[in-house]
Amino acid sequence: MTAAPTGPARAGEAARPADPAVAARPARPLPAAPPTCPSCGADALPVDRFCEACGTALHRGAVPALPVEVAPPAPEQEPEQCAECRGVELDADGYCLTCGLRRARPEPDPDTRTELDLGPVAGVSDRGLVHRANEDAMAAAVISAAGESEGTVRADPPPGGSHASGAAMAAVVCDGVSRAAGSGPGARTAVAAALNSLRAAAPAVLAAPEVDPGGRNGAGAGGLAGDALRAAAAAGQAAIVAVPVAPGDEPSCTFAAALYAAGELTVGWLGDSRIYLFDQAGARLLSADDTVAAQAARDGLIPPEVAETAPGAHTITSWLGRRSPRTTPHVRTARPAGPGRVVVCTDGLWNGVSAPGAMSALVAELPADVGAAEVARHLVAAALRAGGRDNITVVVIDIPGSA
Amino acid sequence: MVSFTCAVHQNPYLPENGTQVDVVVTVTAEADGALPGEKGGTGTGNAAAGERGPDAVEVILLDCSGSMSIGRRIEEARRAAAVAVDTLRDGVAFAVIQGTNRARQVYPNKGLAIVSDRTREEAKTRIGQLQATSGTAIGTWLLAARDLMLTAPGAIHHALLLTDGQNYEAPGAFAAALAACEGVFQCDARGVGDDWNVDELRRIATALLGSVALLREPAGIAADFQAVIQTVMGRGVPDVWLRIWTPRGARIRFVRQVSPQIDELTDRAAAVSDLIRDYPTGAWGSETRDYHVCVDVPPAPVGGRRLAARINLLHGEDTLSTAKVEVLWTDDSAESTRINEVVAHYTGQAELARAIQDGIRARQAGDEDTAAIALGRAAQLASVAGDEDTLARLAKVVDIVDAPTGRVRRREAVEKLDEMDLDASSTMTTGVKMP
Numbered sequence: 001m002t003a004a005p006t007g008p009a010r011a012g013e014a015a016r017p018a019d020p021a022v023a024a025r026p027a028r029p030l031p032a033a034p035p036t037c038p039s040c041g042a043d044a045l046p047v048d049r050f051c052e053a054c055g056t057a058l059h060r061g062a063v064p065a066l067p068v069e070v071a072p073p074a075p076e077q078e079p080e081q082c083a084e085c086r087g088v089e090l091d092a093d094g095y096c097l098t099c100g101l102r103r104a105r106p107e108p109d110p111d112t113r114t115e116l117d118l119g120p121v122a123g124v125s126d127r128g129l130v131h132r133a134n135e136d137a138m139a140a141a142v143i144s145a146a147g148e149s150e151g152t153v154r155a156d157p158p159p160g161g162s163h164a165s166g167a168a169m170a171a172v173v174c175d176g177v178s179r180a181a182g183s184g185p186g187a188r189t190a191v192a193a194a195l196n197s198l199r200a201a202a203p204a205v206l207a208a209p210e211v212d213p214g215g216r217n218g219a220g221a222g223g224l225a226g227d228a229l230r231a232a233a234a235a236g237q238a239a240i241v242a243v244p245v246a247p248g249d250e251p252s253c254t255f256a257a258a259l260y261a262a263g264e265l266t267v268g269w270l271g272d273s274r275i276y277l278f279d280q281a282g283a284r285l286l287s288a289d290d291t292v293a294a295q296a297a298r299d300g301l302i303p304p305e306v307a308e309t310a311p312g313a314h315t316i317t318s319w320l321g322r323r324s325p326r327t328t329p330h331v332r333t334a335r336p337a338g339p340g341r342v343v344v345c346t347d348g349l350w351n352g353v354s355a356p357g358a359m360s361a362l363v364a365e366l367p368a369d370v371g372a373a374e375v376a377r378h379l380v381a382a383a384l385r386a387g388g389r390d391n392i393t394v395v396v397i398d399i400p401g402s403a
Numbered sequence: 404m405v406s407f408t409c410a411v412h413q414n415p416y417l418p419e420n421g422t423q424v425d426v427v428v429t430v431t432a433e434a435d436g437a438l439p440g441e442k443g444g445t446g447t448g449n450a451a452a453g454e455r456g457p458d459a460v461e462v463i464l465l466d467c468s469g470s471m472s473i474g475r476r477i478e479e480a481r482r483a484a485a486v487a488v489d490t491l492r493d494g495v496a497f498a499v500i501q502g503t504n505r506a507r508q509v510y511p512n513k514g515l516a517i518v519s520d521r522t523r524e525e526a527k528t529r530i531g532q533l534q535a536t537s538g539t540a541i542g543t544w545l546l547a548a549r550d551l552m553l554t555a556p557g558a559i560h561h562a563l564l565l566t567d568g569q570n571y572e573a574p575g576a577f578a579a580a581l582a583a584c585e586g587v588f589q590c591d592a593r594g595v596g597d598d599w600n601v602d603e604l605r606r607i608a609t610a611l612l613g614s615v616a617l618l619r620e621p622a623g624i625a626a627d628f629q630a631v632i633q634t635v636m637g638r639g640v641p642d643v644w645l646r647i648w649t650p651r652g653a654r655i656r657f658v659r660q661v662s663p664q665i666d667e668l669t670d671r672a673a674a675v676s677d678l679i680r681d682y683p684t685g686a687w688g689s690e691t692r693d694y695h696v697c698v699d700v701p702p703a704p705v706g707g708r709r710l711a712a713r714i715n716l717l718h719g720e721d722t723l724s725t726a727k728v729e730v731l732w733t734d735d736s737a738e739s740t741r742i743n744e745v746v747a748h749y750t751g752q753a754e755l756a757r758a759i760q761d762g763i764r765a766r767q768a769g770d771e772d773t774a775a776i777a778l779g780r781a782a783q784l785a786s787v788a789g790d791e792d793t794l795a796r797l798a799k800v801v802d803i804v805d806a807p808t809g810r811v812r813r814r815e816a817v818e819k820l821d822e823m824d825l826d827a828s829s830t831m832t833t834g835v836k837m838p
Contacts, residue, residue: 085651093727095710100650100700102708365410367744367835385727
């Protein structure tokens with residue numbers, strides 16, 4: 001769960017000054033929320049709609065000041081009977097202990113799961129098993145040098161299926177900040193705007209003689225591709241702040257994007273969505289989380305191994321949204337040794353498996369020749385097996401090359 | 404410690420009203436740290452063996468029937484048994500039994516000895532004096548091994564059996580002996596020469612969770628014995644079970660180990676409750692095994708999800724690892740018809756083993772037409788799987804005209820050893836070939 005725009009100081013973080021973004025919020029009545037999660041006892045903020053630790057919905061009934069859907073009560077509070085066998089006991093994944101039927105709402109709800117398959121680029125966005133809505137969003141495209149592109153959400157792979165040589169591939173993932181109302185629609189708007197921006201910029205990147213990481217040719221860090229990513233984040237930012245909302249609401253989302261063109265991979269991010277690269281040179285994480293804990297680890301204040309679990313591990317320090325302290329993405333480039341794969345994902349995936357080697361091993365469970373869609377499904381399935389406590393979004397880009 | 408992990412291979416999508424769920428579960432055991440018996444390992448070692456009992460028992464069963472005097476068989480069997488004794492780890496309990504029409508204990512005089520430099524030398528001296536005499540009663544040997552195993556409860560129990568001839572016991576006696584030994588110890592069975600019965604040894608290997616192999620030349624026995632004992636000595640976790648939960652209304656079609664060799668487990672289940680069954684897998688070292696589980700589940704409406712099976716790896720009451728088999732029903736036939744490569748591969752490997760055994764049985768019955776069809780299919784399946792070893796063995800029994808289409812011609816002169824080798828190796832499988 002992507003937690004914040006940085007929240008007020010929690011226990012153990014007392015030295016950190018209160019965040020102006022929160023301090024500046026217009027006063028309004030907050031619902032009486034438990035200071036701790038009734039299910040697992042973890043600390044909670046008054047504005048939290050879900051527990052950071054276990055995903056339990058924290059508010060029952062209407063919360064007047066939040067004009068968004070409010071989670072129905074957690075299942076353990078009102079045991080329902082299984083539709084098939086009338087059993088009430090469920091396992092951790094929501095399966096009936098007697099007949100195995102999953103206790104799930106019917107699935108037509110597009111918020112539950114969306115899939116996107118363009119052949120070499122494919123993604124899955126799944127609500128997970130705990131949250132009532134999917135506030136993650138994704139978009140991807142395959143763009144030819146002439147600027148023609150495959151759409152955002154397509155059910156079928158393009159004719160011919162695999163890589164059109166000389167094409168660029170782009171993927172964008174945004175994780176709506178669940179405690180900021182309106183973030184789900186905000187993330188969807190931002191992702192679409194960011195992809196459109198990348199689509200427009202890609203032909204110029206493909207046409208450039210050589211990507212110039214040094215920023216000569218008048219381009220910034222990461223060359224033209226880096227500029228394209230910065231423009232994409234700016235487009236996403238412009239889109240999300242334009243979302244009409246109730247007074248006081250500030251839709252916010254993370255940003256992670258990858259552009260593969262002319263053999264060069266350029267990635268950009270804000271917040272705790274991640275970009276991994278698995279290629280012939282090994283498995284590695286290209287992004288570095290923008291979280292309080294990750295920053296503390298980088299500053300040597302806490303050991304790096306607790307950066308994903310310490311308080312503040314999901315308290316992001318930059319995002320797309322009105323109050324974000326920074327909306328220019330970090331940019332990094334790599335020259336993948338194909339064949340390989342790029343995984344752009346939200347923390348719903350890496351909460352369960354974060355080490356690049358472990359995630360790469362998960363991918364290696366599949367035959368080497370399966371498509372990007374199968375890889376994305378497999379990774380999402382693993383996150384669901386691990387509990388599916390958050391929304392899970394995974395976009396996979398196949399990097400061509402001969403083994 | 405040995406840590407276990409499970410991975411599930413399946414197509415989770417079922418068509419509307421579909422019920423059959425096929426899944427291959429890959430179980431990997433990894434010993435982190437010392438082997439059992441070594442310092443810091445999980446074993447009790449030499450010093451503790453007296454107090455807590457040995458952590459492993461090995462019984463070597465040597466065929467000393469009259470036919471073992473042919474060629475250098477008895478000499479090589481003696482040499483191999485000596486190598487096996489040398490390969491045993493200090494602190495393990497062991498015994499050597501001479502098998503004829505009865506079972507005579509060679510070393511120690513009775514009961515089990517604990518491996519040490521002294522007992523190794525004593526055992527090898529006795530082994531060196533073994534002579535080939537009289538008949539073959541394999542069931543009797545197994546029962547003698549069983550008696551010894553039962554004196555050391557809680558240990559890893561293993562026997563290594565070598566024979567060169569057919570069993571001359573009443574079929575009922577042999578079957579009863581096998582049934583009595585099932586679950587008490589594991590046994591790897593080896594045949595030397597061309598006068599033993601592959602089916603007989605395969606029955607031992609199947610019932611006692613071991614392997615069967617043909618040793619063409621007596622000179623090869625020692626190396627094989629050494630390899631077998633090394634594997635057994637590397638095992639650290641005795642008696643692991645697959646516990647399979649299936650939902651109400653489901654039916655398990657089969658549970659089969661498919662790698663490294665095929666072992667039918669379906670009929671070996673112990674029912675724990677209406678929904679839960681336990682299947683034995685024996686002792687584990689650092690290794691990977693694959694299990695194919697096929698289960699029919701009641702269908703759910705399109706869009707519904709069901710847990711088709713929950714598979715726990717159990718040692719005593721401890722759950723070592725868990726795998727969940729989830730299925731969902733879809734009206735998208737592109738999803739539901741997708742083939743999982745791993746499941747397809749091992750389905751093919753099981754059919755390959757059956758085709759080879761059917762073909763050989765038909766050949767032995769003089770039905771060359773049926774043999775050609777079955778062995779042709781075998782050649783085709785081996786070719787699809789890229790299984791060059793099996794193709795090479797097949798080519799010594801039939802003339803392969805075109806493997807991919809399964810066209811074979813009967814072959815006039817076939818060495819009996821080649822046919823037995825093909826038969827005995829039929830249950831060995833190859834892993835999934837990655838392109």
